[in-house]
Every structure is written in C-alpha cells, then in structure tokens.
Amino acid sequence: MSCLAVQVKSAVGIIASAAILSGCAINMKVPIKDPAPSNQTFQKAGAVAPVNLSFKDDQTADDKARLLTGLIPMQMTYQDKPFDAVPWIVQQTVKEMTLRGLPVTLVDEGKGGTSVLIKRVHIENHRANAFSPFVTFTSLKADVMTARGPQRVTAYVKRGKVPVMTFDEIIDPTYNDALAVITKEFAAKLNRQLFQQRISNEQVKAVVDKINQDGGKADTAYLDVYQLGFGNNPSAVPELVKLSSHVNEYVRLAAISSLGILKATDQTGFLTQLYETQGLIWQDRAMALKAIGDMDTPESRAYLQKEQAKFGNRTDKESLWTKEIIALYL
Numbered sequence: 001m002s003c004l005a006v007q008v009k010s011a012v013g014i015i016a017s018a019a020i021l022s023g024c025a026i027n028m029k030v031p032i033k034d035p036a037p038s039n040q041t042f043q044k045a046g047a048v049a050p051v052n053l054s055f056k057d058d059q060t061a062d063d064k065a066r067l068l069t070g071l072i073p074m075q076m077t078y079q080d081k082p083f084d085a086v087p088w089i090v091q092q093t094v095k096e097m098t099l100r101g102l103p104v105t106l107v108d109e110g111k112g113g114t115s116v117l118i119k120r121v122h123i124e125n126h127r128a129n130a131f132s133p134f135v136t137f138t139s140l141k142a143d144v145m146t147a148r149g150p151q152r153v154t155a156y157v158k159r160g161k162v163p164v165m166t167f168d169e170i171i172d173p174t175y176n177d178a179l180a181v182i183t184k185e186f187a188a189k190l191n192r193q194l195f196q197q198r199i200s201n202e203q204v205k206a207v208v209d210k211i212n213q214d215g216g217k218a219d220t221a222y223l224d225v226y227q228l229g230f231g232n233n234p235s236a237v238p239e240l241v242k243l244s245s246h247v248n249e250y251v252r253l254a255a256i257s258s259l260g261i262l263k264a265t266d267q268t269g270f271l272t273q274l275y276e277t278q279g280l281i282w283q284d285r286a287m288a289l290k291a292i293g294d295m296d297t298p299e300s301r302a303y304l305q306k307e308q309a310k311f312g313n314r315t316d317k318e319s320l321w322t323k324e325i326i327a328l329y330l
Contacts, residue, residue: 025072025134025167032078033172035092035180037099040207040227042197050103051194052113053094057086058143063120070125072134076175085121089140089183096187102195114194115145116153124324125174126317133160134170137321138178140186141328144193151193154328155185156290158253158283181226188230188261199231207231208239211251216243222250229258237264244274253287260291268295272303282318286325293329304329 057064067085068076076083094106107113120141127134138157143150161173191197211224225243228236236258243255256274259267274280274288289307292300308326311319 025074025170027073027075028167030074030076030083030171030175032076032083032088032179033176035096035176035183038096038184038227038230040199040203040231041099041101042191042195042232043200043203044101044197048103048195048197050105052105052107052111053116053190054107054109054111054113055086055090055116055118056109058117058119059086059121063122067121068123068125070123070136071127072125074125076123086118089118089121089179089186092180092183093186093190096184097190100187100191100197102191102197104194116190117143117145117150119143122324123175123178124321131162133162134167134174135160136174136178137324138175138182139324139328140182142186144190146193152296152329153186153189153193154290154293155182155189156257156287156325156328157181157185158286159250181223184226184230185257185261188232192232192263196232198233201233201235204228204231204233204236204239208236211239211243216246216248216251221248222254225251225254226258229254229261232262234262234264237262237267240264241267241270244270249283253283256284256287256291260294263295265295265297268292268297268300282321286322289322290325290328293325296329301329 067083068074078084078088090106094104097104105113109115118140120139122139124137125134126137136159138155138159140155142153144153157178159174159178161170163169207224207227211221214221216225225240228240240255240258240262243251244259246252246255256271259271271288271291275285275292277285289304293304304326308323308330311323311326314320314323
C-alpha cells in the first residue's frame with residue numbers, strides 16, 4: 001500500500017471515529033447565551049472606593065485562534081455572529097460585579113484605573129465513546145495589575161452531559177453553564193483582589209439550607225455551592241468540606257473548587273490528600289489541584305512546581321489536562 005493510500009485511510013479513520021463520537025455534532029452551531037445574574041449582593045463593610053477597570057486581550061496569536069479545541073469541531077456563536085470570547089467575558093464579569101453591589105466602571109484600555117490582562121481563554125471538549133458524556137474543560141487566566149504587582153486570577157470548570165435525543169442537549173450544560181460559572185468566578189476573584197467584600201453569615205446559612213433541603217439533588221444545586229465560594233465568606237468553609245464528598249458529581253466539584261476560591265489555606269492538607277488519593281477519579285483530584293493553586297502561597301506554588309516536573313513530557317489525556325491546570329498558575 002502506498003504512503004498516500006495509508007494517509008488517506010488514516011484520515012478516513014479519524015473522520016469516522018469523530019463522527020461516531022459526535023453523532024451529528026461536527027461543526028454544529030453552539031449559541032452562547034448571557035448568564036443569569038447571581039442573587040447574592042455583598043454586604044458592604046464601610047465605604048468602598050470605586051474602581052475603574054480596563055481589560056486587555058493579552059493572549060498569544062495561537063491562543064486567540066484556538067479558543068475551542070478537542071475531539072469535535074464546533075462553531076460557537078453569539079447573537080448569530082462568531083463568538084468573540086474576551087469582550088463577552090469582560091461584559092458579563094463587570095455586569096456580575098455591578099449586580100453584586102461593587103462600584104466598578106468599565107473603561108477603555110489606556111484610560112487609567114486598574115488594568116486586567118487576559119492571558120488565555122480556552123475550552124476543550126472531549127468524549128471517550130458514543131455512550132459516555134460529552135465533556136468540556138473551560139478555563140481563564142488573567143493578571144490584575146495592582147500596587148502589589150501582577151496578581152494572577154484564574155477560573156476553571158469541568159462540565160459534562162450525555163446526549164439522549166439530540167446533541168443540542170449538551171449546549172447549555174457544557175458551554176453556557178460553564179461560561180456562566182467562569183464569569184462569576186472571575187468576578188468573585190476580582191472582588192477579592194480589589195474590594196474584599198463578602199456576603200453575610202445569614203446569607204451563607206440561607207444558601208446552605210437551600211442546598212440541604214433536597215440533599216443537593218437538584219440539577220442547579222452545584223450553582224448554589226459555587227455561590228458559597230463566590231461569596232468570599234470563610235464561614236462557608238466547614239460546609240464546603242462536607243460537600244466535597246457529596247454523591248452529586250457537580251456539587252462535589254463545586255465544593256472542592258470553592259475551597260480554593262475562598263483561599264481556605266487551613267484546608268490545604270485536606271486538598272492535598274484529595275489530590276493524592278489515587279482511588280478518586282481524575283476530575284476530583286484535578287479540582288483539588290486547582291484549589292491548591294488558588295491558595296497562592298509559597299507552599300502551594302512549590303507543590304505545583306513539583307507536580308509540573310513529575311508530569312514532564314507525559315502525553316496521555318489526564319496528564320495533558322493536569323498540566324493545563326498547573327499552567328494556569330505557573
């Protein structure tokens with residue numbers, strides 16, 4: 001068989017495999033929606049100085065061209081136009097901060113105020129076989145330019161859905177829901193860097209009661225768990241530790257991630273134990289590693305560096321995904 005024939009046969013095999021994994025999803029349109037706002041307003045402790053925020057798309061040309069990667073090519077759109085991720089994220093993040101009661105104004109780059117450099121926005125999709133969930137890994141990396149120097153701000157969400165009747169069923173759970181969480185996590189971390197506002201203990205209790213009302217079984221329960229992280233109130237930490245072993249996959253992942261969002265440094269040992277427990281599935285260990293990165297301490301950075309060296313040139317999927325998380329912080 002000639003080299004050309006081998007290449008053609010290989011290409012046909014790749015296309016056939018993608019078709020089996022994707023059903024009719026190859027190059028399907030993925031309409032992006034504006035996220036619903038959070039309903040937890042921060043309780044201001046004294047006067048809060050207003051801040052002008054300017055954002056710069058500081059991605060490399062390669063990263064800009066590779067917003068969406070993975071096994072199944074898809075066409076992300078917003079209002080019937082190609083999806084431009086950075087301006088959309090900026091608008092939704094500032095809207096979220098304003099609705100939470102934070103005095104922020106979006107200004108053009110170079111007009112003064114606090115500058116935020118968006119270093120990378122990325123979505124990867126994956127599907128192991130035709131019967132497994134369609135999964136996305138959505139991430140954001142940015143630097144906030146403060147008087148203390150550049151401060152790294154990240155967000156990372158894993159979501160999955162098994163399509164039953166049509167592949168359109170995956171759009172909201174794996175794309176829209178993930179992007180909504182990304183903007184809310186970005187807003188929460190900007191609040192922590194610039195304002196340090198928090199929800200009240202009473203608000204924390206109300207959210208916890210709502211989660212526990214049906215045992216975290218509701219489809220949107222994981223969003224309530226994230227609100228505990230986004231609220232910047234450390235009184236939520238004990239409940240988040242409990243929820244980190246919840247039977248509901250996305251409640252569990254939201255709880256683990258939220259320990260990092262709250263910078264619960266006293267839980268670093270707990271998170272390290274989760275990450276190093278080989279019996280756990282990858283996503284739990286990965287979210288624990290993400291939470292460790294969020295701590296942003298000399299110890300957490302040294303731990304990530306150790307893990308980065310350990311994975312080295314490994315190219316299996318889980319190693320590549322893990323290195324993607326580490327790269328958000330180092």
